[in-house]
Amino acid sequence: MRKKLAIALMSIAILAGCSNGTATEESAGNETTTVQGSTASYTESAANAATDLTMADLAEFDDEDTNADWSADGATTISLNGSGATISGSGATEADGSVTITAAGTYILSGTLEDGQIVVEAGKEDLVRLVLNGVDLTDADNAPIYVKSADKTVITLAAGTTNTVTDGSEYVLEADADEPSAAIFSKDDLSINGSGSLTVNANYNDGITSKDDLLIASGTITVTAADDGIVGRDLLAVQEASITIEAVGDGMKSTNDEDADKGVVAIASGTFTINAGADGIQAETTLLIDGGTFDVTTGGGSANAEVKTEQGPGGMGMGQGFGGGQGGQGFTGERPEGTTGEPPEGMGERPDGQTMPQGTDGQAMSEAATDTADSQDAGTDESTSAKSLKAGVNLIVNDGTITIDSKDDAIHSNGSATVNGGEITIKAGDDAAHADGTLTIAGGKLDIQSSYEGLEGTAIVVSGGEIDVTASDDGVNASGTDPLLTISGGYLTVNASGDGLDSNGSIAMTGGTVIVNGPTNDGNGPLDYDGTFELSGGVLIAAGSSGMAQSTSDDSSQASIIMTFSAAQEAGTLVHLEDSQGNTIATFAPAKSYSSIVISSPDLKQGESYTLYSGGTSGGTATDGLYADGTYSGGTKVVEFTLESVATWINESGVTTANSGFGMGGGMGGGMGGGGRGDRQQADQSQQTEQQTAQ
Template identity: 35%
Template sequence: MVTAVAALALIAASTGIATEARADPVVVITLTGSGATSSATSGVSIDGSTVTITAPGDYQLSGTLADGRILVQATEADDVNLIFNGISIANSTGPAISITIARTVTVTLPAGTDNTLSDAESYPAAENANAALFSTEDMTITGTGSLSVRGNYRDGIAGKDTLTIESGTIDVIASDDGIRGKDYLHLTGGSITVTASSHGLTSTNKSDPALGYISIDGGTVDVTAGADCLHAVTDITVAGGSQTLSCGDDAVHGGSTVSVSAGTVDITRSAEGLEALQVLLSGGTVTVTSTDDGINTVEDGLVEGAVSIRALAEVSGGTVVVNAGTDGFDSNGSIEFSGGVTVVNGPVTGTTDEAALDANGAITFSGGTVLAAGILGSTREPAASSVQGFLDATFGAVQPPGTIVHIVSDAGTDLATFRSNKQFRGLVFSSDQIIARQTY
C-alpha cells in the first residue's frame, strides 16, 4: 500500500507536476466491500457502493467493492488523478469506473500494486458507458503497477476523447474491443496484453481527418483479437516498442496510412497482415504470417483491376519478412523498394492474379535487397524505370519446400542464398549487386 504522503512523491515522479504546487492533500478513499470511506469532507460523496468524485485533486483508492462503481463528475476545468493503490472493483449493473466530467483524468498505478476492474454483462439503456474503465474525457494511464480489466459488456478500456498509456502492466479481456481511444490512442510504454472478441486496439473518430489514429512509440504489446489487432479510422504509426499480434482479420488496419519506422511488429496469425491506402516501412522489423495478402494497399471505390495513383506499398528501410497465403505484397497502385531487406514467401497455387509481388501499377526497385518467391514472382515485370537491377525468373517446374536457390554472378560470385519454406515457381531478386543485362 502507498500512503498519502508517499503518493505525493509518486504523483511528482509520474506526472512531472511539483507536489508543492498542489494546495490540497491527497484524498484517501478506502473501499470496504459494500461501501467506502473518505478522508475528505467535500469533493467526494458516497451513496452505498457508489463513490462520486466532484472536485479536482489527487484521490488514492484502495480496497474492494464487491458490487459498486467510482464516478468522476467534476467540471470541465478540473484535473483529476486517480491513484489505484490496490483496488478490486466489480459492478453488476454497469462500468467499474465511469468518468463523465473533467478536463483531464490520470490513472496512476503505484509500483507493486495489483488492481482489477470488472463490469456488468449488460447495462441499463440509460447508461452511456460501454467499458469497464470508461472516460468521456482525455485520459492517461501511468505508473509501474498492474491493472487487470475485464470488459464483460463490450470494451475493456475506452476513452471517448484521447487515451494515452505511458507505463504499467495492463491486461485486458473484452467481449468487444480491448482498448479504444476514440480521438486517438497513444502508447509510449508499458506492457499491454489484450484478448478481445473484436478489435484489440482501436481508434474510431470518423468526423475529424486529423484524429482517429493509433501511435505507438514504445512498450510491449501482445494482442489476440477476433477481428483486427490494431484498427484505426485514419493512421497507424509504429515508431518503437514490440508488437506481437494474432488476429482473426487484419493484423494492422489503417484507413489511410500504416507506417513502421522502428520497433518490432510480429504478426503470427492474420487474414491480411498490414492493410491501408499506403503502407510505408522505413525501419524496424516486420514479420507477417497471413492466410490472404501479407501487405495490401487498396483505394476504396475503385473498380476491379483499376490502377490507383494513391495506393502505395513502400519499403525504404528495416527488415520485412512475409509468409502469405495469397499475394505477398498486393497493391492496386504501386510497389516501391528503395532500402532495407525484404523476403517474401508468396502463394503456392493460384492464377496469374496471385504472386509474391502483385501490383496494378508499377513495381520499382531503387535500393535495398528484395527476394520474393511464389507460384509467380510478380504479376507484372518490374518497371524499366527501376534504377537498381533485378532478376525475374520462372522455373520450368514447381520447386518443393526447402529448395535452396543460389544466385551467382557470371564470374562465380555468390550474391544470395534463399531456402524456401514452401513450394514456388517464380522468383524476383533485386540488390545493388545486380547489373542490368548481365547473366546470373
C-alpha cells in the same frame, strides 16, 4: 501537429488521384526514371509528405500524463470496504455503494468494492487524478469506473500494487443511452500511468474506452474484453507500457471517422501481446508505430484463413506482344509494328459479348474483387475484418519488433502504408502488406513466412530494407488504378506459387537486389507486367516456369538475359553465367524446379560474349541461392552466346526470339478464343496433377 497531419493526409489524397496517362517519372533515391507507355503517376516526393510522421507529430504527453509520483498530503483517501467506502478529505461522496468525485484533485483508492462505481463528475476545466493503490472494483450492471465529466482524468497505478476492474455481462442504462460501454469509460480525456498493474475484465463490451483522447504512459495492463480491448475515439497513444489484450473484437483502436486529424493510434514504445477476434490495432485515419515489441494474432491466426485459389479464365495479359501462349491458336505472338497496346478488334471478348478490360486476366479480375472488398472494409462490421495492423488513411512503421499471425492482412491501409524500419515477422492468411494507395518499404526487415500475396498496392515502392516474401499466390503485386512497381534499393527475395513480381501496369528498377523463385506451373511467371519493365540498375535474378515468362523491356539501360530450357530443371541445379574472360556474372541455385531464368547485372555488357552452364558446384557462400565469391566447377556448358540486345533471349541453341506466347509483356493469349484460356486450363490441370502426385 494537427496541421502537419492534415497536410500529410491531403498529400495522400492528391497522390491517389494523380494520373498523367502517358509517361511518368519516379524519383528513386536521387535518381529519376521515366516509364514510357504507363498511366502510373507515382512520385516519391509526394509520398514522403505522408511517410515522415513520428510520434511527436501526432501525440504529446504532458507532465500530468507521465508523472506517476503522488503524495497523501492534501489528497483525498477513499477506503473501499466491500459495500461502501470511507472517505477522508473533500471532493468525494459515497451513496448506495458508489463513490462520486466532483472536484479537481488527487484521490487515493484502496480496498474492494463488490458492486458499485467510481464516478467522476467534475467541472470541464478540472484535472482529476485517481491513484489505484490496490483496488478490486466490481459493478454487476455498469462501468466500475465512469468519467462523466472532467477536463482530464489521470489513473495512476501505484507502484507494487495489483488492481482489478470487473463489470457484468449486462448494463442497466438510462433510457435511449448507449454508454458507458466499457469497464473503464471516460467521456473526456483519459490518461494512465504508474508502475503498478491493472487487470480489466470486460464482460459487457469494451475494456477501456475514452470518447476523447486516451494516453497510456506506463503501467502493466491486462484486458479481457467481450468486444474491443482499448479504445480512444480521437487518439490512442501509448509509450512504455506493457499491454496484454484478449478481445473478441478489436484489440486496440481509434474510432473517430469524422475528423481528418483524429481517429489516430500512435505508439512510441512498450510491449504488446494482442489476441483479437477482429483487427489487432486499428486506426480510422493514421496508425503510427515508432517502436515497441508486438505479438499480434487476429482471427485465430493465418491457419484459420479461408483457402484462396486463382479464379477466372486467365491468359489475357496485355504487354509488348499478342501471343497465343504455348499451344495458342490464331496469333503470331508479335505485335504489328506501330500498333498500340490495344488488342485487335474482336479479341478478348467473352461469350456473352462483354469485353474484358485491357491488361487483365482471370487472376487480375480475382484480385480486383479482393481489392474492392478490402477498400470497403473500413465501413463494414468488424467481424469481416481480422487484420493485424490496419489504418483507414495512413499506416507508418518506423521501428519496433513486430510478430504477426493474421487471419486476414497483416499490414493493411485503405490509403498508404510505409515501413521505414523495424523487424517484422509475418504469417498472413491474406496479404502480408497491403495498401489501396502506395505501399512503401524504405527500411527495416520484413520476414514474410507465409501469405496469400506478399506485397500489394496500387503503387509499390521498394527503396530499402530486407524483405523475404513467401506467397501462395503473387509475391509482389501492383494492381488497381495506375499500378506501378518501383525498386530503387533494398534486398528483396520472393518465393511465390503465383507470379513473382506482378504489375498490372509497369515495373521500374534502378537499384537494389531482387531474387525471385517463381511458379512451377505455366499459368504464372517469375515476372509479369502489362506495361513495361525498365531496368537501369541493381541485380535481378528471377527463375521459374517458362509458359508465361517475360524478360525486361528493350528500352532498359541495363542488359539482361532470359534463358528458357527445353525441359524443367530440378530445384537446386546451379545456373552459372560467366563472361569470355571467365569472370562470374552470377551463380544461382533456384529453390524450386524451373525452366526459365532472368539474369540482370551491371556487369552484363551488350555486344560481349557469355557462357551459361548448368549443374556443377560452387565453393562460394550462398545467400538465398545466390553465390558470392568462390570457384565454380563441374557444370555442363549449355550455350555460348553474344549479348545482342539489352534484353536477350536464349535457349540451348543460342540467341532466340522472344517468347511468342505470353512472353515480352505477357501477350494476349486469351479472351475466350485462342490459347490463353486453354493455357490457363492446361496449367491449372498440370498444377493439380503435381499436387496429387505430391500427395
